[in-house]
Amino acid sequence: MKITLFEQAPYRFMPDGFEQHYESVNSTPYSLATRDGVYSSIRDFMDELMVAARSGYDGLAMTEHAQSSYDMMANPGIVASALAYMTETEGLDVAIFPMGRSLGKAREPVRVAEEYAMIDVLSGGRLVAGFPIGLHYDASINNGVPPIEIRPRFDENLELILRAWTDREPFAHNGRFAQYPQVNIWPRPLQERVPVWITGIGNPRTMQMCLERNFGFNYLSWFGAKLTGKRIFDRFWEVADQVAVPRNPYRLGFTQTIAVAETDERAEAEYAHHLEYAFRTGLGSIPQQKLAMPGGIDIRGVQALVKDPGDFGLYSEMRTATFRDLVDAGVVICGSPSTVYEQLREYCSEYGIGTLHAMLGFGSLTRDLTMKNIQLFAEEVAPKLRELWADTDYAHHWWPERLGGDPTPVTPGVRATEDTPAQAHAPKTGVAV
């Protein structure tokens, strides 16, 4: 099992009752922020990631949410580049994992390719390149992309970036969304094959693309993994069977919010308030119409979601969710090291998860408590958890070679991302996890 620290960069000092008084965390008036509050929120976030790097985490992960008070992260590449250089100078062998640049949003795809390439160089070949499709509000409101173009823009941008990294000769790109007379970026990534991960929320087409194209697939616990996990992970492995790809757990990433203290009681006492803040003034304060905009979800998907919104789990109640609601739904795992370990081990082994993104800083959690959470998890949970899958023969093909990965393709086929899903399915592989 590989374990990263995943953090967002929330503004940590919202007034009490924010979620009752403000429309969303995507339209938060900047007048609520103070200079010191912004500085410390970002400074602490960076310090916490560096503490994780020094505490033996396998990776440092962050992602992109612009114009948002719950994650002040307009471009994760900027943070990743700072971490890449700092960890390199300190000799810390940790993956730099922006999860990352949203390609359904990006209007300058070559710049994304260039920035990631630079991060790989700065880190000496430790980049893990994440590309989310793109949240609707981020792509369509923050960047003006018509929602119906998010997916085709993602597809075109991804192909262009992969080609920009690998083609030896300069080439012209005549795309639907971008045209370049010459693409010949300097520098290219140090890694011959940069591991690529896509973050999705359950669209089987995205899963299939990941499986067929040798990409890792990330899923997030935030809708409540006890409500949604079985649906999503079963779907993923069923698609894997359909396209005849082995059930290698390392290719499935899972982001889980986690809070560890000495005892269960103390964990609740220390973290409950901050967890409620995190989700009420985070995902809970993103109105549905900003997450699911017309045209961004296929017409068949809309019809299915109207009839069965199960993939969204606890989301509709999150604005008022209590600590107990969050725990019961699996949005968070909170308790003593043994409680947290047992739940994570059970979960990861049941669903075949081999790459865990532990979200140990969240919401209004103070610097000191975040540091404690990171340290306790590193010392008392991660070592045992890391043993999971160690006795299998699977290699981690979605991890940098310098960090022990083997990023060679496990499947030979390369399929254009704009293809419709394959109609003919190979026989099931029967590979057990």
Place this chain on the structure above:
Amino acid sequence: MSVTVMEEQGPSISEEAIPVWNGKLTIRAKVAGAGSALIYFHPANGLHWDPFLSHLAQTHTVYAIEFPGTSSGDPYAIHLIDNLADMVLVYEELVRSLGLTRPVLVGQSFGGMLAAELAAAYPNIASKVVLLSPLGLWREDLPVARWLEAGPQDMPALLFHDPSSAAAESMLALPEDPDIAAAAIAAQTWATGVTAKFCWPIPDRGLRARLHRFSAPTLVVWGREDSLNPVGYSDEWGRELRDVQVAVIDGCGHIAQVEKLHETIALVDAFLAGT
């Protein structure tokens, strides 16, 4: 003047499928009535035959065109056309394919923008143009509402001055059968996403610079309390077009043809009857 509104019965409506774009695209139209030709361009959320169209069909042959991608069973037609200029070509071809000579163009909201684009690109294509709260212009002090990110709870107030009126409630009502309701929600949501391809995030594709090309007499109708597309734009259309009448209806929101049907019909009838 007195106006006869079509009874509940409505006219007999037929459906036509017209191949265009070298046979790659099939445009569907609902056709009703008799008399000189009138093309109707529906708003962003798709075509819904309403009493206004039934009334027009008493004096005209109404061709209510379904925007590509909004027709039942053919949602991905939208992916064939990537820009507004090509879409205007599609509609011009459609007029020729239907064999129509100088039809009346009537468009509402997004449909108004589309009708105006067609009339600006092809100044001789229409005999008259009726624009009902058309999109297409932008003024920073008059922001068009961001309808694409409005929740279901926000839409009634965006569309109607009085969302509790019978006409408004009738338009907003969903089918009782959950499967049919889910399909209806999906269809309207998709249509809104399809049309947004040509008017999101700012419904301004440079139309203002082309409006001087209009030659057909034009009627512009606005609801004074339009919350989606502010009534201040009616002055802009009045300024930019040469041969234009602008009418503003009091106590009326964005969908005049539904919220103030009789007043809208009176204005449109008088305009179309004039010489």
